[in-house]
Amino acid sequence: xxxxxxxxxxxGKGTQGEKISKKYNIPRFSTGDILRAAIKNxxxxxxxxxxxxxxxxxxxxxxxxxxxxxxxASHSQGFILDGFPRTVGQALxxxxxxxxNGIELDAxxxxxxxxxxxxxxxxxxxxxxxxGALYHIEYSPxxxxxxxxxxxxxxxxxxxxxxxxxxxxxxxxxNETAPLVDYYKTIIKNVDGNxxxxxxxxxxxxxx
Ligand code: AMP
Numbered sequence: 749x750x751x752x753x754x755x756x757x758x759x760g761k762g763t764q765g766e767k768i769s770k771k772y773n774i775p776r777f778s779t780g781d782i783l784r785a786a787i788k789n790x791x792x793x794x795x796x797x798x799x800x801x802x803x804x805x806x807x808x809x810x811x812x813x814x815x816x817x818x819x820x821a822s823h824s825q826g827f828i829l830d831g832f833p834r835t836v837g838q839a840l841x842x843x844x845x846x847x848x849n850g851i852e853l854d855a856x857x858x859x860x861x862x863x864x865x866x867x868x869x870x871x872x873x874x875x876x877x878x879x880g881a882l883y884h885i886e887y888s889p890x891x892x893x894x895x896x897x898x899x900x901x902x903x904x905x906x907x908x909x910x911x912x913x914x915x916x917x918x919x920x921x922x923n924e925t926a927p928l929v930d931y932y933k934t935i936i937k938n939v940d941g942n943x944x945x946x947x948x949x950x951x952x953x954x955x956x
Contacts, residue, residue, distance in 0.1 A: 749774055749956065750851060752829045754928060755859035757917045758866040758873070759941045760948060763882055764859065765830035767949050768956070777819045778830040779812050781880060784906075804908050804916030806834055806924055813841035824849045835924045839931055856932040857952060859941035863918060870914050874903040888945065 749772065753761045762778060769776040783801060786794030793811065800807045816832055820842075833839040846852060861869075872885040874894075878901025883890045890896060894903050908917065929936060937955045941948055 749826050749828075750854050751827070751956065752833070752853060752856040752932070753831070753859065754856055754925070754932070754936075755941060756861065756863075756866050756921045756925075757914070758870040759859040759861045760869075760945065761830050761859060763945055764949060764952055765828050767945075768952065769828055771953070772956075774826045774828055775819075775823050776828040776830055777816065777823075777832070779807075779815065779832040779834075780830075782815060783807060783812075802907055802913070804913035804920065806920050809835055809837040809841060813838055813845070816842070817845050820845050821849055824851050833928065836927055836931055839928055853935060855956060856928075856936045857955065858929055858932075858936050858938045859948070859952075860938055861941040865942065866918065867911075867914055870909045870917075871911065873905070873909050875906055876901040877904050878902075 751768070751774070753765050755761050762780070765776045765778065768774065783794070783797045787798045787801070788794070793815070796811060797807045812832060812834075816829070820827060820829075829842075833842050869884065869887070872887070874883045874885060874890075875881070876883075876896035876899065879896060879899045881896055881898050882888075883896075883903060890903060895901075896903060907913065939948065939951050939955065
């Protein structure tokens with residue numbers, strides 16, 4: 749299965765992508781995670797990406813398209829793309845990568861949630877600094893405050909989950925990513941992203 753996960757920031761792409769990956773044993777590639785790792789490791793890519801990410805803007809297309817060529821080529825039998833493509837330009841870049849590998853996408857899952865719900869979700873989100881696991885202070889808190897259940901790493905709030913940056917990310921979504929819903933209209937499957945994680949996951953599972 750070759751899948752793209754689409755949706756506004758905070759719609760649950762990361763959480764649901766992880767669940768799909770585990771249940772169906774398909775590798776998941778998140779451009780956001782790859783870029784954050786590059787920043788943490790101080791690589792040239794990380795240095796270029798940091799300015800954009802900290803402002804809540806999208807990283808330039810050519811950087812992310814280059815980033816995804818290798819993982820897709822080496823997992824051409826199946827993958828979940830989480831947060832890529834995010835612009836029509838990236839979608840065209842993806843077409844070239846797919847053609848080069850003689851493969852096609854099977855589905856694009858579009859997770860929909862209302863804007864005020866997104867702000868609430870992102871504002872309360874916490875991530876493990878060690879293993880990347882995601883929590884929410886209200887909806888899915890860790891057992892011990894500020895400590896990861898899985899690896900005991902410390903939980904932190906991403907810089908881009910702060911209020912002003914969230915607004916910029918939503919603007920970037922509306923202007924640059926939302927047009928992909930039309931671009932992918934022949935293979936898109938819309939999923940209601942409101943409700944509990946498990947409810948959303950069973951909606952996605954029944955579609956794919
Ligand atoms: P995410 O973890 O998917 O919410 O992504 C966090 C941030 O990483 C975004 O706000 C962008 O700055 C950057 N980013 C992630 N994926 C992409 C992409 N496909 N294109 C451009 N920027 C991206």
